[in-house]
Amino acid sequence: MPKAYVFTRDGGPETEALVEVERPRPGPGEILIAVRAAGVNPVDWKLREGLRRPGDAERVYPVVFGSEAAGVVEEVGEGVSGFAVGDEVFGNTVTGGYAQYALLRAGVTAHKPAEVSFVAAATLPVAAATAYDGLRQLGLPTGATVLITGAGGGVGAAGVQLARAFGLRVVGVSSEAKKDFVESLGAVHVPSGPGWTERARAAAPDGVDGVYDLVGGDVLTEAAGLLTDRSKLITAGAAPRDVEELGGRRVARARTTAVLDAVARLVAQGDLDPHVTRTFPLERAGEALRTVEDGHARGKIVIEVAG
Incomplete structure (x- = not known):
């Protein structure tokens, strides 16, 4: 039986434990991949601690870790088009990515460009796409x-680079x-x-035009004070209510193949x-x-799964 970290x-x-699990079977709109790499994100340990996201189904244990993965298509579910067995792909997981096999949602899966490694592709669906x-x-x-x-974190590092690419x-x-x-x-x-914030004002004497917060809490509140137009305050580090009270918004995730294609092209370029x-x-x-949980990771951490 295949192994998974749960x-x-x-x-x-x-x-946590490394255990043997049943090989998943793709349902309608799903793709089964043999995992080659899985990204590690703070949300992984937060879910283990009990975080529940809107729309989450009732939790059935054991739960496989991991929200993003890259690998090779093994099976496609009913209604899936554009993907075939043997394709190299990456995307958001239905079942966790810390495993030898994982299910992806076809609508949030993209073909991996040849110029992009499995390791690099596995980092894109969460951090880079959020940025x-x-x-x-x-x-x-x-x-x-x-x-x-x-x-300096995963989303932040991607955000800096993408912002520079956008001029x-x-x-x-x-x-x-x-x-x-x-x-x-x-x-x-x-x-x-x-x-x-005083140091930020010195670094940007003409002011800042937008804030992308990835920390939340007091940092979000203090960052809001740097803006004259609070509609240009967004966060991926705080709850919607916290940022809306300041006049800003939570990041609205698109979660589409088109976004994954776009960030993969930027990597390839x-x-x-x-x-x-x-x-x-x-x-x-x-x-x-x-x-990642200790908070000292710089950039991205990836789990590689032997083919």
Whole structure:
């Protein structure tokens, strides 16, 4: 039987295990892939801790970790067109991606360009696509200045690069430890911590035209004070109510094949580097998840699954 990395109940790392599971069968609108790589994201451990997202079905344990994966098509479900057995694809998962086999939603799956590795493709459906959706939502004109909080993380690093590709000036807020990394992406770095808004004003004396928040909490509230037009405040780091009280909006995720195609093209063209800093085999998925959960990951962490 194929293996998968799961959590057996809500809780901490003690609930995790590498187990054997039944091979999934694709339903209508679904694709079964042999996984080659799976991205690791903060939402993975948050779901293990008990996070429930709108529309989530009742949880049946064990639950396989992972929201994004890349691999090779093994089967296609009823009503699926445009994909065939043997195609190299990537997308958002129905069943988790930390596994030898996973189901993808055909409507949020794209063909992997030959120039893009499985490892790189596996990072795109969550972090890069979230960054892309948010920047399109802001709709800033070429030459405008966007401030991105949490610029050293997976979504933030993608956001900085995409903003630069869209012709924007970027101010990136992150810890001092990530200064060189954020600057290497093309942003003006502002150290996070007490007094960061004053430092941001000094870095952008003409003001900022938009804020893309990836942190939430007090950072979101403080960032709102940098804007004269609060409609240009968006967040992927806070709940809708929190940002709406400040006059902004939550990022509206498109979750379409078209968005995945767009970010993959940017990778193929060299405009977007997923900055995968570490990879782990499936047998060490727990270590991969700890790297992200501890909050010290720079760029993206990926689990590679042997073919």
